[in-house]
Amino acid sequence: AQKVTQAQTEISVVEKEDVTLDCVYETRDTTYYLFWYKQPPSGELVFLIRRNSFDEQNEISGRYSWNFQKSTSSFNFTITASQVVDSAVYFCALSDSTGNQFYFGTGTSLTVIP
Amino acid sequence: SQTIHQWPATLVQPVGSPLSLECTVEGTSNPNLYWYRQAAGRGLQLLFYSVGIGQISSEVPQNLSASRPQDRQFILSSKKLLLSDSGFYLCAWARDRVGYTFGSGTRLTVV
Numbered sequence: 147a148q149k150v151t152q153a154q155t156e157i158s159v160v161e162k163e164d165v166t167l168d169c170v171y172e173t174r175d176t177t178y179y180l181f182w183y184k185q186p187p188s189g190e191l192v193f194l195i196r197r198n199s200f201d202e203q204n205e206i207s208g209r210y211s212w213n214f215q216k217s218t219s220s221f222n223f224t225i226t227a228s229q230v231v232d233s234a235v236y237f238c239a240l241s242d243s244t245g246n247q248f249y250f251g252t253g254t255s256l257t258v259i260p
Numbered sequence: 261s262q263t264i265h266q267w268p269a270t271l272v273q274p275v276g277s278p279l280s281l282e283c284t285v286e287g288t289s290n291p292n293l294y295w296y297r298q299a300a301g302r303g304l305q306l307l308f309y310s311v312g313i314g315q316i317s318s319e320v321p322q323n324l325s326a327s328r329p330q331d332r333q334f335i336l337s338s339k340k341l342l343l344s345d346s347g348f349y350l351c352a353w354a355r356d357r358v359g360y361t362f363g364s365g366t367r368l369t370v371v
Contacts (some may be wrong), residue, residue: 183360183362188364189367190362190365191350191360192362193360196359202335237304239360248360250303251305252303
């Protein structure tokens with residue numbers, strides 16, 4: 147069965163600190179996709195990144211970076227030098243090879259304190 | 261570019277009243293469409309998805325139903341709302357495994 151676990155329910159950091167959001171997934175598929183979404187207070191979900199199961203290269207986009215490790219079934223998300231605007235709920239998600247079914251974690255609420 | 265419209269943004273309805281939430285997508289054809297609900301616990305629960313006109317798959321038995329009368333229109337309905345139907349409803353579309361694009365959501369409060 148497919149499953150995504152985000153063990154951290156809430157995290158608070160002081161502005162400019164680095165923070166890592168954990169994501170662990172379960173799947174029996176050999177081909178799958180992993181995602182991160184951001185949900186600011188407005189409620190809309192914003193797509194951040196997609197990673198396929200054959201690409202374990204880490205990715206960096208500005209202050210955001212992602213560490214994908216198949217050996218530990220993890221897809222962690224790090225924000226460097228956090229800012230107040232990073233305060234949001236972040237969701238990790240897994241899809242099967244068809245991309246038609248998505249499985250979301252329960253989300254991690256990040257609060258960046260100025 | 262593709263856009264997704266969802267309305268209304270907020271809705272307060274009495275228990276037992278009907279519900280109709282509409283979602284439309286522009287700029288793409290034959291999208292996969294989804295309805296999610298986010299309850300107070302923040303988790304996203306898949307309610308329905310559709311891979312084509314008239315094709316609806318239900319993930320969770322409940323008081324709600326969905327319809328897809330047109331290729332780019334997806335409607336979430338209820339004949340009689342329950343208190344437990346309160347939540348934040350998100351429509352989304354996906355194509356070619358890129359990932360979801362979500363609508364702006366509808367906050368439903370059943371009183």
